Structure formats: structure tokens, C-alpha cells
Amino acid sequence: MSNEAAREQSFTRRAFVLGGGMAAVGATLIGRMTWLSIFEGERYQLASEENRVQLRLIPPRRGWIVDRNGKPLALNKPDYRLELIPEQVVDLDATLARVTKILNLDFADELRIRADIAIQPRYMPVEVARDLDWPAFAALNVQVADVPGLQPVRAFARVYPDGDQFAHLLGYVGAPTPEQYREQKDPLLIFPGFRIGKDGIERHEDKGLRGTAGALKVEVTARGKVIRELGTRADKPGETLKLTIDRDLQNYAARRLGDNSASVIVIDCETGDILTMVSMPAYDPNLFSTRVPAKLWKELQENDHNPLLNKSAMGLYPPGSTFKLVTTLAALEAGVTPDQGVICNGRYRLGNNTWHCHSRRGHGHVDMHSALPKSCDIYFYQYGRQIGIDAIATMARRLGLGQKYELPLAGQAAGIVPDRAWKLKRYKKDWGIGETLNSAIGQGYIITNPLQLAVMTARIASGKAVMPRLMMPAGGAAPVFDSLGIPEAHLAIVRQGMFDVVNSGMGTARGARSPVGGIHIAGKTGTAQVRRITAEERRHGVKRNEALPWKQRDHALFVAFAPTESPRYAVSVIIEHGIAGGKYAAPIARDVLTYLFEPERALAALAPIEREVAARREENARLQALADTTQDQQALMPSWLRTDLVAPPTFEIADPDAPVPPRDDN
Amino acid sequence: MLSALLNGPWRRELSRLPWSIIAVIVALGGFGLVILYSAAGGSLDPWALKQGIRFAILLTAMLGLALIKPDTWLRLAWPIYGVVLAGLLGVELLGQISGGSQRWLDIGIIQLQPSEFMKLAIVLALARYYQFLPRGYETRLNALIPALALIAAPAALVMLQPDLGTALSITFGGVVVMFLAGVRLWLFVSAGVAAIAAMPLAWSMLHDYQRKRVLIFLDPSTDPRGAGYHITQSKIAIGSGGLDGKGFLNGTQSHLDYLPELQTDFIFATMAEEWGLLGGLYIILLFGVVLFWGIRVALQAKGQFQRLLALGLTATLFFYLAINMMMVMGLAPVVGIPLPLISYGGSAMMTVLILLGLIMGVARHNKMPGN
Incomplete structure (x- = not known):
């Protein structure tokens, strides 16, 4: 019995130890739970809310771009699309198979999607399909809601109603790049279907056009399924951007240019408003805003008319004779009187070299009054x-x-x-007098863009330091410009010269005479040489431009303002390899100015031009098709029959001595 | 015969049952049903109704078991242990044949899980073992080896399944009985020291994924989307409940699927989110009452077998509770052990109610006159 008592005693002792252990653990549990729920409670409540509530971005609608009269140049249309976020996808093959069941994805689409997924960071959305119709979008919303990574989104696609005509000015929009996201850290940039400005005004003014994203507060499950909406903060659409551009005028100018590689700029002389800034040919920004087909891209890049270059602002050309306006004003400033003159016999000798006038036989006596209309080179050399x-x-x-x-x-x-300083800095050489001669007629080193020529013309026309502007300020207040500080008498002489260019019998741009009663146009032609004419060629007679390959023809320039009595509009026209300013560029400037005063008359001039262009396009297309077929046939021929495998001899056409104008931009 | 049974001393026998503890058990089980009702999004389906029926049936079975004398269990201890061990072996062999791991033994009408019964059988067998071992012999080597073998055999079989939680539970039950039987303390101390010393060795033997699990337990934030997810979400659920919870049916962690296993292993978190600290205290304190009662029954019991049985089973119940709650509060790694009486699941509920029935049998015997 004592044995049993000892056992019981030992048991009791150990039972108390065990019970004490249990109590200790129980106390720990209570302590831990109190800690979690009372002391850390707030933190965990936050974490639970963070779990439950998800903020979903509502992408803002992009601001419109309108012209000076409020006509839309860029607007939005709803675009139902399906996007895929690789990061969230569990099984890509299954996911794509699922989509294929609902949408018609062909093999090329699938390849593209897979390629996009492979090259982009995992968090960047990849477009699966766009431009879905409403029934397809509705079906998607129901059927892929539970597939992780697939997101049907109602985005906005950018629409440019006028397409090509505004491509260079407005630019286009596109998906943000991973680099942009890393830089800006804006969650909008990885929002499926969101687009930002990639070029032109769209890019420059992206900040204002983009707007502010709204947010949708939703309650979601762990699998991301939305249970209900808790609240919304509306998005703030981007601001509407009003440009100084006149949509109709720009469209007219673009049509008037036809298939030329050219630029037209129209500036309001008083306000500096750029009414038109068109560079043709261009591309369709509507296509660029989605995905540019590789074939189109290649064509655009290979096109010798440079459709990807905004010639109005980025193109650089020797100003040619249009620069003589500058030389004339500089001469007046330097004290040359209008009655001083030269005898032009077509040649000007300096040392061992001879400079030529564009008129082989010479202009005879030329003073300042006739120098501009006749565009006599010898006068300006002198x-x-x-x-x-x-x-x-x-x-x-x-x-x-x-x-x-x-x-x-x-x-x-x-x-x-x-100038001298520039030459010293750029070439470490002193300025040569021959270079002054070249510069005086707008050749040689001097190089300008069409926009600058338009501004120059506006300044001469108004006598004020006009600054161009593209954005219409709120209220549309006209800016006040300082005077250029050039005596009115000097300006009057130059303006008269420009008037005579167009309206006198000796002028080089008689074709630019205004058809509108009571309105006179004043202008200056320019023909910028692209190649150098050798002494040899001069002896045998200079080749007519029309006989040269397109690339070697001269650029045609024309600057003008109207009406002459109280200048209002300045225009600059440049036609790349357009042969002669007076003959080809001036009529375009005339028609564009005419449109400002009498649109009907200007429109009537369009019909024959467009007929001609259409015929030329047709012919080119036919030739192209023929070439394509030949190429296809050649590819099928046995190699020993193929002529294209034997390289034809190449001839260096360009003269190695030809002065190559420096085109760097500093 | 029938009339003798009907006219038997039912009222006297029933009056000897610990009704207050039964009330506590019903209070716990009932609360469990309330939680399951909410976990299903405010619906009896699929859990609450099934669990309720199960609870009612098993509660009755528990009362029936309580009427069986402890001496019967003493007689049947070896056979029961033998049968359950054979069952474990059978499950293992069946698994080998069918080429997969298996825990269930399908005997036609129901599926039995021998490892669950082993939690009870191990206590029964060891209590039987020490009942007839003379005092003072407990620590001798030839007395220790059979006891350790009794624990090791089922624990090893369960580990093979593999089911770490149950193996630990079986080991814990066995070791507690050895401790209570009077095995020298230095043995436990040195075993503990040896275990700590062996830890680096064990660490080097663990698989990478097992190491990762341990590391994640130590710091769940290192893997918030993977294995650490369960612990993190469970802590968020408990913590966000605050003092009095978000209210019945208002849990978000549970209803929006953030909480894994919300009706079984993590039901405490499901509860805590809606009922807060007060709900947690309710469960912990009621279980405390049950455990306290179990200890008191053991202290009052006559004979070593009954003492060891009552307290060994109480300790096993405690092990369930402690591991589960520590797990959901982030104090222990994620081991699949349900919360007794509350978690959804028939097998676990059956084990716990049989366990309580056995303790009640001891309690009833304590009240018998002439003992």
C-alpha cells in the first residue's frame, strides 16, 4: 500500500508539473492573441483591408486636339480590347487556347503575342486583340473573368480624322516602353491599352493631354474576383489642346502639294500663329497608334520622299535666292543706296575662279530695285x-x-x-571671300528650315520680331512683338522688290500673281542647287533640271506674304527637287494664299492637279506591280539565267569636288 | 432480458455523469457549428449541418462509452493496441501495393483512420504497461525499452504515411504517460539536451524544401505568396478581429478566400476574425475548464492505470489544442492538426469525443461508492 501511496504522490507531483505547463501554454496563447488583436490590431486591420480592397485604375481619356476654330484634329473612340499580363498568367498555352475558343486568333497573332511576352518585362501588358465588337467583348468579359492574366479592357483609341495631313504636326500615340515605366513609375503606364504621345505635339504636350487617372475601389477575393464596387473617384480627362492651326487650310495645302516631297507653312504676320504646317508625304498616324505593319514601315523608311521626316521643322535646305532678302536688308543697313548698281554680264570673277549668274547672258544694269525681281546673282556677289x-x-x-x-x-x-567666328570654330580656318559670295545668294554653308523662312518672311512683312506659336493661349490674346529695329524705308524697298517679283514684268514669279481682286501677293523665289555645275558642263550647256534624275534636281523655294498693302499672312513653300521656285513653288503659295481669301476659287484649282497625281500614282502602282512580278519570276528562274545576280556596273554620279554643305545642327 | 435492461439503474448511472462538463463540450461544439455556418457564407451547407449531425451522434456515443468501466479498458488495452497497430500496418501495406500513400482503411461502410485511434491506443497501452510494472522499475533499461518500442512502432508507421502532426501527437501522448508513470526526470532532461544537440545534424539531413518551411515559419514575410501565405493570412485574420471582432458573417479574410483551410485547420482564425479576442478567450477558457476537469479526474482516480489513462488523454487533448492554436497564431510551423470539437471533420471529432468518453468513464468510476 505504501508502494501505491508513493506512486500516487509521485503522480500528483508530476500531474501538477504537467498542469502547470498547460497553464503556461494557455497563458502564452492568450497573451499572443491579445498581442495580435489588441496591440497589433490596427496593423492587421490595415493588412486585411489591403487584402480586401483593391484600387483599380480608371485610365483618363486623352485630351482632344482642336484647331483654331475648335474643329477636332485628334479625338478618341472607345476601343474594346483584350490584354494579357504575363506576370499573372499561370499557364500560357491553356490561356491562349481559351482565348482562341472565343476569338479568332490566327497563328500569326499567336506568334506576335508570344514574341511580345518574350521581349517585354513580365509586368507590361501585351495586346491580344483590339477593336473588338461589343458582343465579342461582352462574351469575353463573362468567359475569361476567371482566367488569371487576361483582362478585357475598355480603352480609348486615338483617332486622327485627317490622317496624313497632320501626321508630322500632331505625331501619334503608342504603348509606353518599359524604360518609360521605370523612369516615371506611373502605374498608368502599365495599364492595359494605355497610350502615350510618341511624336509631335502628342509627345511634347503629353503631360497635359494625358489627364489624371481615376480609381475604382472594389472588394476582391484572393483570386482577384470582384465581389462588389465600393466607390469610385472619377478620372480627370486630359485638357483639350487648342492649336493655332487652321484645319481646312492645312488640308487644302496638303492636297495642293499632291505627290511632291514638300512643306508648306503659313504664319499670321501679326500674331505669329502658325496656321498651317504641313510636310508631305506623310504616314497615317491612325495606323501608327496601333501597330505599324512591318511592310508599311519598311516602305516608309525606304521611300526617297522621306515620309517619316517632318520637313517643315526638321528638313534643312539651302535657302537659295530667298536669302537675297536678307542680303538686301543687310546692304541697306550697311549704307548701300538703292540706286547703286552693277552691270551683270552673267559672270563674276574672283581671283582665278568665276561665279555665274543664273542668267547666262546677264541682266545688264541691275540696281537694288531690280535685283530682287530679277534675282540677279552678280548684284548680290558684289x-x-x-x-x-x-x-x-x-x-x-x-x-x-x-x-x-x-x-x-x-x-x-x-x-x-x-560667319567668321563660326568658320573658325567649326573648321579652324579663316573665312574666304568666295564663301561670302556663295552665302550672299543663299548657297554654301548657309542652311535653313522652312519654318525659319516663313518666320523671316513674316518679320519682313510686319517689321516686327514675330515669334511663331502653335498653341492657342486661353482667351486667344494676340501677343505684342517688338519692332525689328529695321528702318521702315529699308523694309519698304524690300517689300516693293518682293511685289515686283510677282507683279512686274521682270519678276521671276509672275505665275504667283493673285487671282483675287484687290489682293496682291509679294514674294521671293529660290532655287537651291543640289549639285555642282562644272565648268565642263557650262561649256556644253547646263543640263535642264527636268532631264536630271529626281535626286539631282534643284530644290524649289518660294516665300511670300499677302496682302501687300497690309501684310497678314506669310507663307513658305519648299518642294524638294522641285526644279524651280518660280515655276513650281510659287503657284502653290499663290493657291494657298488664295484659299485664305477665296476658298472656292482655290478649291477649283485642285481638280486638275489631283487628276494628274492620281494618274501618276496609277502609273507608279502599275510599274511597281510589274517590277514585283518580274522579281517573283526571276526568283523562280534557275540561277544561270538570272540577270539580277550579276551586279550592273555602278557609276559615281556625284562630283567628288561638290561642296557638301555641313548639315550638323549646332 | 429487455425489461431488465430497461428497468436497470439508468437514472443512477446517468446521474454519475459529469453533466457540467458535457454542457461545456456542447457549448464548444455548438460554437463550432456557428463558426462553420459563417464560414460557408451564412449557410448550413456544406459544413454546419453535417457537422451538427455528426456531433449529435458522436456525443451520444461518448455518453455510451462513459458508462463502460475503466477495468474493461484495462483488460482490452493490449488487444486494442494490437488491432490499431495492425491497422496502421495494413494501411501501409495497402499503400505499398496500390503505389501511393494512404491513411484510410476502407472497411465497407466507413473509412477508418487507424492513426487517429492510435493517439488513444498509445495512452491506453502505456497506462496498462505501467499499471503492472512494480514501482522503481520504471527507469530501468529493460523496462524502458518496451515502453519506447510501444511508442516508436506506431510513430514510425505514421511518419511513413507521412503525417508528421499525428506522429508527434502519438509520441507526445506516450512520452507524457512515461513522465507521469515516474520515469526519472534526468532521462527527459538528457533526452531534451540530446535533441537540441542533434539539431544541427538534423538540419543538415533535412531536404531543402523542409528547411525552407522552417525558415518560413521563423519569418513568414520572406515568402508572403507561397508557404508563408497561410501563416500571414491567419495572423491578419486574428489581428484584424480586434477585441470583439468584425461581427458574425462579416469576416473578410475568410469569406473572400484569403484564409486557407478556413473550416478545418484554420477555423480558429475564422472565428477570431468575426468574434475577436473575446471569442478566442471563450474557446481557450472553456477548453481550460475541460483540461482542468481532466486533471482533477486523474488526481482523484484510483489506481495507476486510471490515473495515467485520464491524464494521458487530457494531455493528448491539450496537445491538439496547443499545436493548432500556436500554429494559427504563428507560434508553431504549419502542421495539419485540427482544433478539437470545432474544426470540420468526422475523424478528428470522433477521436476527441471517444477520448472524452474514456475520461468520463474514469470520472464516473471515481464517484462509485466503495472505491
């Missing part, structure tokens, strides 16, 4: 040499050349206004 390059360069800069303007453009070329 007085350019007399006043020196620095005086010319100073005047050029005063008139707005050689600089960039404050404009919302994706890029602007500054061009070059050369």
Missing part, C-alpha cells in the same frame, strides 16, 4: 562682298534664321547662319 559676311549673318539672325523657336514640336533643326 554687295555681299562689299558688306562682308558678318553683316549678312547678323541680319539673318535678326530675321529669325539659325535658331529654334519655342514650339511644342518633337524636334526642330536650328540650321546654320555662318
Whole structure:
């Protein structure tokens, strides 16, 4: 019995130990739970809310871009699309198979999707399909709601009603790049279907156009299924951007240019408003806003008319004779009187070299009054040499050349206004007098873009330091510009010269005479040489431009303003390899200006031009098709029969001595 | 015969049952049903109704078991242990043949899980073993080896399934009985020291994924989307409940699927989210009452077998509770052990109610006159 008692005693002792252990654990549990729920409670409540409540972005609608009269240039249309976020996808093959059941995805689509997934970071959405119709979108919403990674989204696609005509000016939109997301860390940038400005005004003004995202508060399950909406904060659409552009005028100018590689700019001389800024040919920004087909992209890149370049702001051309306006003003400033003159016999000798006038036989006696209308080179050689390059360069800069303007453009070329200091810095050489001669007639180093020429014309027409603007400020207040500081008498002489270019019998642009009663156009032609004419060729007679390959023809330029009595509009026209300013560029400027005063008359001029262009396009298409077929047939031929495998001999056409104008931009 | 049974001393026998503890058990089980009702999104389906019926049947079975004398269990201890061990072996062999791991033994009408019964059988067998071992012999080597073998055999078989939680539970039950039987303390101390010393060795033997599990337990935030997810979400559920919870049917962690296993292993978290600290205290304190009662029954019991049986089973119940709650509160790694009486599941509920029935049998015997 004592044995049993001892056992019981030992048991009791150990039972108390065990019970004590249990109590300790129980106390620990209570303590732990109190800690979690009372002391850390707030933190966990937050965590639970974070679990439960998800903020979903509502992408803002992109702001519209409208012209000066409120006509839309870029707007939005709803776009139902299906996007895929690789990060969230569990099984890509199964997911794509699922989509294929609902939508018609062909093999190429699947390849593209897989390629996109492979090259992009995992968090960037990949477009599966766009432009879905409503029934398909509704079906998707129901059927893929539980597939992780697939997101049907109602986005907005950008629409440019006028397409090509505004491509360079407005640019286009596109999906943000991973780099942009890493830089800006804006969650909008990885929102499926969200687009940002990629070029032109769309890119420059992206911030304002983008707007502010709204948020949708939803309650979601662990699998991301939405249970209900808890609240919304509306998105703030991007601001509507009002441009100084006149949509109708720009469309007219673009049509009037036909299939030329050209640029037209129209500026309001009083306000600096850019009414038109068109560069043709262009591309369709509507296509660029989605995905550019590889074939189209290749065609655009290979096209010798440079459809991807905004010639109005980025193209650089020797101003040619249009620069004589600058030389004239500089000469007046330097004290040359209008009655002083030269005898032009077509040649100007300097040392061992001879400079030529565009008129082989010469103009006879030329003074300042006839120098501009006749565009006599000898006159400007003489007085350019007399006043020196620095005086010319100073005047050029005063008139707005050689600089960039404050404009919302994706890029602007500054061009070059050369002087002694520039030459020394650039080439470590002193300025040569021959270079002054070239510069005086707008050749040689000097290089400008069409926008600068338009500004120059506006400044001469108004006498004020006009600055161009593209954005219409709220209220539309007209800016006040300082005077250029050029005596009115000097300007009057130049304006009269420009008037005579168009309206006198000796002028080089008689074809630009205004058809509108009571309105006179004043202008200046320019023909910028692309190749150098050798002495040899001169002896045998200079080849007519029309006989040369397109790439070697001269650029045609024309600057003008109207009406002459109280200048209102300045225009610059450049046709790449357009042969002659007076013959080809001036009529375009005339028609564009006519449109401002009498649209019906200007429109009537379009019909024959467009007929001609259409016929040419047709012919080109036919030739292209023929070439394609030949190429296809050749590819099928046995190699020993193929002629294209034997490289034809190549001839270096360009003269190695030809002065190559420096085209860097500093 | 029938009339003798009907006219038997039912009222006297029933009056000897610990009705207050039965009331506590019903209170716990009932609360469990309320939680399951909410876990299903405010519906009797699929859990609450089934569990309720099960609870009612098993509660009756428990009362029936309580009427059986402890001496009967003493006589049947070896056979029961033998049969359950054979069952474990059978499950293992069946698994080998069918080429997969198996825990169930399908005997036609129901599926039995021998490992569940082993939790009870191990206590029964060891209590039987020490009942007839003379005092002072407990620590001798030739007395220790059979006891350790009794524990090791089923524990090893269950580990093979593999079911770490149940194996630990069986080992814990056996070791507690050895401790209570009077095995020298230094043995436990040195065993503990040896276990700690062996830890680096064990660590080096663990698979990478097992190491990862341990590391994740130590710091769940290192893997919030993977294995650490369960612990993190469970802690969020408990913590966000605050003092009095988000209210019945208002849990978000549970209803929006953030909480895994919300009706079984993590039901405490499901409860805590809606009932807060007060609900937790309710469960912990009621179980405390049951455990306290179990200890008191053991202390009052006559004879070593009954003492060891009552307290061994109480300790086993405690092990369930402690591991489950520590797991959901992030104090222990994730081991699949349900919360007794509350978690959804027939097998576990059956084990716990049989366990309580056995303790009640001891309690009833304590009240018998002449003992």
C-alpha cells in the first residue's frame, strides 16, 4: 500500500508539473492573441483591408486636339480590347487556347503575342486583340473573368480624322516602353491599352493631354474576383489642346502639294500663329497608334520622299535666292543706296575662279530695285562682298534664321547662319571671300528650315520680331512683338522688290500673281542647287533640271506674304527637287494664299492637279506591280539565267569636288 | 432480458455523469457549428449541418462509452493496441501495393483512420504497461525499452504515411504517460539536451524544401505568396478581429478566400476574425475548464492505470489544442492538426469525443461508492 501511496504522490507531483505547463501554454496563447488583436490590431486591420480592397485604375481619356476654330484634329473612340499580363498568367498555352475558343486568333497573332511576352518585362501588358465588337467583348468579359492574366479592357483609341495631313504636326500615340515605366513609375503606364504621345505635339504636350487617372475601389477575393464596387473617384480627362492651326487650310495645302516631297507653312504676320504646317508625304498616324505593319514601315523608311521626316521643322535646305532678302536688308543697313548698281554680264570673277549668274547672258544694269525681281546673282556677289559676311549673318539672325523657336514640336533643326567666328570654330580656318559670295545668294554653308523662312518672311512683312506659336493661349490674346529695329524705308524697298517679283514684268514669279481682286501677293523665289555645275558642263550647256534624275534636281523655294498693302499672312513653300521656285513653288503659295481669301476659287484649282497625281500614282502602282512580278519570276528562274545576280556596273554620279554643305545642327 | 435492461439503474448511472462538463463540450461544439455556418457564407451547407449531425451522434456515443468501466479498458488495452497497430500496418501495406500513400482503411461502410485511434491506443497501452510494472522499475533499461518500442512502432508507421502532426501527437501522448508513470526526470532532461544537440545534424539531413518551411515559419514575410501565405493570412485574420471582432458573417479574410483551410485547420482564425479576442478567450477558457476537469479526474482516480489513462488523454487533448492554436497564431510551423470539437471533420471529432468518453468513464468510476 505504501508502494501505491508513493506512486500516487509521485503522480500528483508530476500531474501538477504537467498542469502547470498547460497553464503556461494557455497563458502564452492568450497573451499572443491579445498581442495580435489588441496591440497589433490596427496593423492587421490595415493588412486585411489591403487584402480586401483593391484600387483599380480608371485610365483618363486623352485630351482632344482642336484647331483654331475648335474643329477636332485628334479625338478618341472607345476601343474594346483584350490584354494579357504575363506576370499573372499561370499557364500560357491553356490561356491562349481559351482565348482562341472565343476569338479568332490566327497563328500569326499567336506568334506576335508570344514574341511580345518574350521581349517585354513580365509586368507590361501585351495586346491580344483590339477593336473588338461589343458582343465579342461582352462574351469575353463573362468567359475569361476567371482566367488569371487576361483582362478585357475598355480603352480609348486615338483617332486622327485627317490622317496624313497632320501626321508630322500632331505625331501619334503608342504603348509606353518599359524604360518609360521605370523612369516615371506611373502605374498608368502599365495599364492595359494605355497610350502615350510618341511624336509631335502628342509627345511634347503629353503631360497635359494625358489627364489624371481615376480609381475604382472594389472588394476582391484572393483570386482577384470582384465581389462588389465600393466607390469610385472619377478620372480627370486630359485638357483639350487648342492649336493655332487652321484645319481646312492645312488640308487644302496638303492636297495642293499632291505627290511632291514638300512643306508648306503659313504664319499670321501679326500674331505669329502658325496656321498651317504641313510636310508631305506623310504616314497615317491612325495606323501608327496601333501597330505599324512591318511592310508599311519598311516602305516608309525606304521611300526617297522621306515620309517619316517632318520637313517643315526638321528638313534643312539651302535657302537659295530667298536669302537675297536678307542680303538686301543687310546692304541697306550697311549704307548701300538703292540706286547703286552693277552691270551683270552673267559672270563674276574672283581671283582665278568665276561665279555665274543664273542668267547666262546677264541682266545688264541691275540696281537694288531690280535685283530682287530679277534675282540677279552678280548684284548680290558684289554687295555681299562689299558688306562682308558678318553683316549678312547678323541680319539673318535678326530675321529669325539659325535658331529654334519655342514650339511644342518633337524636334526642330536650328540650321546654320555662318560667319567668321563660326568658320573658325567649326573648321579652324579663316573665312574666304568666295564663301561670302556663295552665302550672299543663299548657297554654301548657309542652311535653313522652312519654318525659319516663313518666320523671316513674316518679320519682313510686319517689321516686327514675330515669334511663331502653335498653341492657342486661353482667351486667344494676340501677343505684342517688338519692332525689328529695321528702318521702315529699308523694309519698304524690300517689300516693293518682293511685289515686283510677282507683279512686274521682270519678276521671276509672275505665275504667283493673285487671282483675287484687290489682293496682291509679294514674294521671293529660290532655287537651291543640289549639285555642282562644272565648268565642263557650262561649256556644253547646263543640263535642264527636268532631264536630271529626281535626286539631282534643284530644290524649289518660294516665300511670300499677302496682302501687300497690309501684310497678314506669310507663307513658305519648299518642294524638294522641285526644279524651280518660280515655276513650281510659287503657284502653290499663290493657291494657298488664295484659299485664305477665296476658298472656292482655290478649291477649283485642285481638280486638275489631283487628276494628274492620281494618274501618276496609277502609273507608279502599275510599274511597281510589274517590277514585283518580274522579281517573283526571276526568283523562280534557275540561277544561270538570272540577270539580277550579276551586279550592273555602278557609276559615281556625284562630283567628288561638290561642296557638301555641313548639315550638323549646332 | 429487455425489461431488465430497461428497468436497470439508468437514472443512477446517468446521474454519475459529469453533466457540467458535457454542457461545456456542447457549448464548444455548438460554437463550432456557428463558426462553420459563417464560414460557408451564412449557410448550413456544406459544413454546419453535417457537422451538427455528426456531433449529435458522436456525443451520444461518448455518453455510451462513459458508462463502460475503466477495468474493461484495462483488460482490452493490449488487444486494442494490437488491432490499431495492425491497422496502421495494413494501411501501409495497402499503400505499398496500390503505389501511393494512404491513411484510410476502407472497411465497407466507413473509412477508418487507424492513426487517429492510435493517439488513444498509445495512452491506453502505456497506462496498462505501467499499471503492472512494480514501482522503481520504471527507469530501468529493460523496462524502458518496451515502453519506447510501444511508442516508436506506431510513430514510425505514421511518419511513413507521412503525417508528421499525428506522429508527434502519438509520441507526445506516450512520452507524457512515461513522465507521469515516474520515469526519472534526468532521462527527459538528457533526452531534451540530446535533441537540441542533434539539431544541427538534423538540419543538415533535412531536404531543402523542409528547411525552407522552417525558415518560413521563423519569418513568414520572406515568402508572403507561397508557404508563408497561410501563416500571414491567419495572423491578419486574428489581428484584424480586434477585441470583439468584425461581427458574425462579416469576416473578410475568410469569406473572400484569403484564409486557407478556413473550416478545418484554420477555423480558429475564422472565428477570431468575426468574434475577436473575446471569442478566442471563450474557446481557450472553456477548453481550460475541460483540461482542468481532466486533471482533477486523474488526481482523484484510483489506481495507476486510471490515473495515467485520464491524464494521458487530457494531455493528448491539450496537445491538439496547443499545436493548432500556436500554429494559427504563428507560434508553431504549419502542421495539419485540427482544433478539437470545432474544426470540420468526422475523424478528428470522433477521436476527441471517444477520448472524452474514456475520461468520463474514469470520472464516473471515481464517484462509485466503495472505491
